[in-house]
Amino acid sequence: MLLSQITRPDGSLAVVVRAGSEAAILRGTASTYDLAQEAATTRRPIAAIIAERGMGEAVDLPSLLAEGRVTLPIIHPDPAHMHLTGTGLTHLGSASARDAMHAKLAGTETLTDSMKMFRMGLEGGRPAPGTPGVQPEWFYKGNGTTAIAPGQPLTMPAFAEDGGEEPELAGIYIIAPDGTPCRLGWALANEFSDHVTERVNYLWLAHSKLREASFGPEILLGDLPADVQGTSRIRRDGAVIWEKPFLSGEANMSHTMANLEHHHFKYDLFRRPGDVHVHMFGTATLSFADGISTRPGDMFEIEAPPFGLPLKNPLAKATAPAAATVAVHTL
Structure with missing residues (x-):
């Protein structure tokens, strides 16, 4: 359903x-x-x-x-109480793309921080039920004001270096009056990111993730299939310039969903009654890793059969602000 x-x-x-x-x-x-x-x-x-x-x-x-x-399959009446977050390096195969992005100079450590994090997930991301496993990479994307409806443009800021798709699954949650996280279901998501900025230095990951995101158009109720097989593509002027299958679901992940959910909701901040959470669970498939440089007007398309209609969003770029820097006014 x-x-x-x-x-x-x-x-x-x-x-x-x-x-x-x-x-x-x-x-x-x-x-x-x-x-x-x-x-x-x-x-x-x-x-x-x-x-x-x-x-x-x-x-x-x-x-x-x-x-x-x-429109979006769920919104909060107050956008500030809708949280967009995610976890990375959670999928088998995801480390190779990320590791290449974060490759260190010869003569330094053999493993990048990304590969170390991925290995931690392989070794401790699938604990026994009811037992916490290793915590994943985690990031914050924004609130309900940065949630973009299916079909609407994902807009990169004027200062952005890149606007790239990330085809993912998202868990959709609401917090009960007693503070219990309740999962409504699952949806396709485009965890839109700036991969050029991220590649400069891994400590800029937080900057690269503060972008818009889209999810839907539909929410799948019930259990998530263990093996999700979908397709991610980019169209330019109507022609497909890149297309690749993407895999998700626990059969293709180094972490269990329960472990990823635990490490998000273990924080009191994320168990405030009435809040909505859209938590994105990562991907192993990026056009950026294949050398694709996106342009405004490109159309992102993400689809997987269990999730109903495909998620499509065109890429746009904001115009530069009048001032070069943001000035803070002293009260």
Whole structure:
């Protein structure tokens, strides 16, 4: 079962439930956030709440997506209470691309910090259930103001050196009134990053990740398949200039999802009741690692069969600000 949100002609939201090719508006539901809040508060399975409310008007979801009426599958009424975060070096094969980016000069350490982190995950990222394993690389991307709807441009800042895609899976969470993290489901995500900046020095990773991101268009309810096989591509002027399969799911990862979730939600800061979290779990596939330099106007496309409609976003670049630097005013 898949969940999405659309905008009605009057601008209000409607929640769409899809099973197979049949999609319909969920009755009595103002937003996915409200639906998730009820499920988290009552601890009832979300599928049971959906069955209780029932389906209303049927919709043509692909047509609505083409019209720009499919928005993010969940938003928070206050964007400051929606957190975009992620973990890296979590996938088998991801270290080779990252290691090449962070290669050190001859005569220094044999292993880069990236390779050391990847090895730690291989050795301690899959602990026994209920036992914490090694913590992964972790990064912060932004809040709800940097969450971009499917079909809308991912905009790199004027000062950015690069705007590159990262095809990933994201866990979608809401925090219950008692502080318990509750997973609503899983979605495709483009964890948009500046790989040129990151390559200069690994300590600039935090700068490279402070970018927009997109996820959706649909949320997959229930368990995540162990082996997710999808495709990531870039189109330029309508022609595919790069395409590659990407793998995810625990069968293709050095960490369990439970371990990655633990090391995010172990912080009190991330267990504030009512907050929404979109946590991205990493990738082993980057066009940048294959020498692709993206340009404004390029179209990113990410798809994987269990997750419904593909996630597409064009690349844009912000215009330079009037001033060269940001001046701080003294009060």
